[in-house]
Amino acid sequence: MKHLFQTLLFLCVTAVLPAQNWTPMAQGILPAGYLIFSISAVEDHTIWAVASQAIFQPPVPSTHKPQLLRSADGGQTWTALEVEEAVGAISFRIVAIDSLTAYLTTQDYGSGSGLALYKTTDGGFNWNKEFSQSSTGVSLTRFPDGQHWLAHNRQFISRSANDGATWTDAMVSGYKTDEFQLLYSGTNMASAVGDTLWNGTSSGRMLRFTQYGQASQFFDTGLGTATAIYSVAFQDHLNGLCYSRNLANNNRIARSTDGGATWSVLAKQPGTTTGWCISAVPGTPGFYVLSTNFNTTLGKIAITKDFGESWTIQNINKPLNAVTFTSPTTGWVGTGEILEDTQPALYKYNGAPLVGTTAPDALPGFWVSPNPTSGLLRFGFDGLDKSSVTAMLSDAAGQTLFSGTLSTPQLDLSPFPAGLYFLTVQTENGQVTRQVIREE
Numbered sequence: 001m002k003h004l005f006q007t008l009l010f011l012c013v014t015a016v017l018p019a020q021n022w023t024p025m026a027q028g029i030l031p032a033g034y035l036i037f038s039i040s041a042v043e044d045h046t047i048w049a050v051a052s053q054a055i056f057q058p059p060v061p062s063t064h065k066p067q068l069l070r071s072a073d074g075g076q077t078w079t080a081l082e083v084e085e086a087v088g089a090i091s092f093r094i095v096a097i098d099s100l101t102a103y104l105t106t107q108d109y110g111s112g113s114g115l116a117l118y119k120t121t122d123g124g125f126n127w128n129k130e131f132s133q134s135s136t137g138v139s140l141t142r143f144p145d146g147q148h149w150l151a152h153n154r155q156f157i158s159r160s161a162n163d164g165a166t167w168t169d170a171m172v173s174g175y176k177t178d179e180f181q182l183l184y185s186g187t188n189m190a191s192a193v194g195d196t197l198w199n200g201t202s203s204g205r206m207l208r209f210t211q212y213g214q215a216s217q218f219f220d221t222g223l224g225t226a227t228a229i230y231s232v233a234f235q236d237h238l239n240g241l242c243y244s245r246n247l248a249n250n251n252r253i254a255r256s257t258d259g260g261a262t263w264s265v266l267a268k269q270p271g272t273t274t275g276w277c278i279s280a281v282p283g284t285p286g287f288y289v290l291s292t293n294f295n296t297t298l299g300k301i302a303i304t305k306d307f308g309e310s311w312t313i314q315n316i317n318k319p320l321n322a323v324t325f326t327s328p329t330t331g332w333v334g335t336g337e338i339l340e341d342t343q344p345a346l347y348k349y350n351g352a353p354l355v356g357t358t359a360p361d362a363l364p365g366f367w368v369s370p371n372p373t374s375g376l377l378r379f380g381f382d383g384l385d386k387s388s389v390t391a392m393l394s395d396a397a398g399q400t401l402f403s404g405t406l407s408t409p410q411l412d413l414s415p416f417p418a419g420l421y422f423l424t425v426q427t428e429n430g431q432v433t434r435q436v437i438r439e440e
Contacts, residue, residue, distance in 0.1 A: 021351025022301070022316060022333070024344035026069055029080045034067055035294050036334025036345060038104075038186040039322045040096040044330040045074040048102050048124075049322075049346060050083075052090035054294060054337065059111035066091040066106070068124045072099040074330075075348050085127040088112035093140045093186030099123065103130070103164065105151065105186070107137040117151060119164070133158055133169060138181055139199060141192050145399075148212035150197060152190070154180050159213045172207070174218045179203040184293035185322035185334070188231040188277040191240065194399045198260050200229020200242055206260045221263040223254060233278040233288060234260075237394055238424055238433065241288055241308060243276040251275055253290075255308050257431055270302035270311040279323040279331070285435075287356030289349075291323040294336035301333065305356040318343065328354040368423065372437035375414040379425060379434075392424045413438045 030036075034051040041047045049069040055061075066083045083091070089106035096102040100123045106116045115137035118127040134156040141150045149160040151167075155175045158167045179201050183189035190199040197209040204227035206219045221229070227246040234240030238259050245251050251272045254263040270276065275293040290302040299320030303312050319336025331349035338345070368379045381389075389409055393402040401416065413421070418440050424433045 021349060022314070022347040023075075023350050024346075025075045025348050026071075026078045026080075026345035028342050029069065029078060030067055030335070030338045030343075030345045032338050032341070035319070035337045036069075036185075036322050037091065038093045039324045039332050039334055039346070040094050040102065040187070041324055041326045041330075041332055042096050042098055044326050045072060046096065046099045047071050047075065047332060047346075048094050048096040049332075049334060050091045050094040050104055051334075051345070052092075055090055058109035060088055060090055060108050062088045062112055064088060064090065066104070068094075068104075069345055070099075070124055075346070079123065081124045083118070083124070083127055085118060085129065086113065086116070089114070089116070091186075092138055092183060092189075095140050095142050097142070097163075103140060103142075105136050105138065105140050115153070117158075130164070131158075131167060135169065138183070139186065139190050141190055141197055143192050143197070143212055144194060148195070150209065150213040152181070152197075152199065152209075152213075157213055161212065170213075172216050174207075174216070175201075176203055179205070182228045182230050184230050184275055184295075185277045187322045187324050188233065188279060191232050191234045191280070193234050193237055194394065196234075196237060196259070198232050198234055198240065198242075200232050200244070202228045204229065204244065204246075206232070206242070206256075206263070208260050219261050221254065223252070223263060223265070230275060230293075231278045232260075233280040235280040235282075235285060235288075236422055236424075236433065237392065237400060238431070239307065240280070241278050243278055243290075245275060253278075253308060258426075266308045268308070268310060270304070270313060271300065274300070276302065277321065277323050279325050281325045281328055281331070281354050281356065284328045284354050284356040285433075287328070287354050289323055289325060289331060291320045291333045292336070294319055294321040296320070296336065299333075299336060303354075305354070307356075316347065320347075325349070325354075366425065366432045366434070368434050368436060371434075372439040373413055374439050375412060376410055377413050377423070377436060378410045379423070380409060381427065390426045394422045394424075395419065 039049045051067040068081045070079045086106045089108040094104040116132040117130045117136040135151040135158040137153045139152040151158040155172045160167045204223045229244045232242040274296045276290040281287040286307040299316040301314040321336040322334035325331035333347045
């Protein structure tokens, strides 16, 4: 069968790591020296991953082939394949659509087969080169609406508005000389919510795309110009965490509550001697899961359920890289490097549902009523100045439905369908976000 590396009916290890709730998966599949650069989970049961050797300088060996892993039953069985079409390149990013369809980017550092975007529709057995552009070698994002895509490599971008059927090339202005993107994992280097995407740079800045990549803006994070931002994760349009490292090798997690415009280093850190990949847990406000990067031999997983106010550290004691969650009950972490034949390629979270609590309110007197509501939603600020009230309403997918300044603290939800929404209110005293429900 064409470029079949190995197809294994691999039964997952049933014993859970002691006190960890992480189960080793896909054991003995990847060749030595490979590491997971990207994980793409369509939902709890369908999972794709791409692995390459840790090659960061040219040349990429002409015989090197990315390795693909895929499971459609939650990790009970796995298919492992070589991507022969991408020989002479490595891959940082895979994005799956379903159990048969996925895209991956390739990178050769100018030494061989070129930058390209590949697509498979048969589960990874065959890959077609969609196009080869400077935009395709690093970051690839499919926005939550399922139609818009953004491929991003420094100032070069390619966009699609019809689920990858056609692409339009463009340029991003504003990059400094020698400023570029950095990553430990292609999964965690960028984060998308609604029509917005965030990506850090090597100069301590945050690049925010809006309108599905049609507009962009750089923000100085205040972390220092000699600071590299490797990973970022946002839970909504306002609240996110990023990991950075400066020339003094200070590893820091910083927090933003204004959509990436400003950042503050957390008072409590999960650890300052290692780098981190960051994932936001969907549907669980304030909950983030971090995995150590491939440079750390003894891997750790850090969790916060209160937006970085406190941390719990779990020791896996194997190299780790890349982390993603599809729900509060299912998440995945990749291996940092295969050092032995029996080493797992992935770990799966299979513990109790993760329940988060947001950080203490910046507006402790804030209230919303009635909630649920079938129409008018009122809110107040007990004892606080009500001038210059800015409100934003977004849906569960992160799409902004309203954003502006209000003279009266109320919003009419009757034009919107029944469901879950997020109301964010900001005054000169602070900012707060609340879940609100529109009922029939």
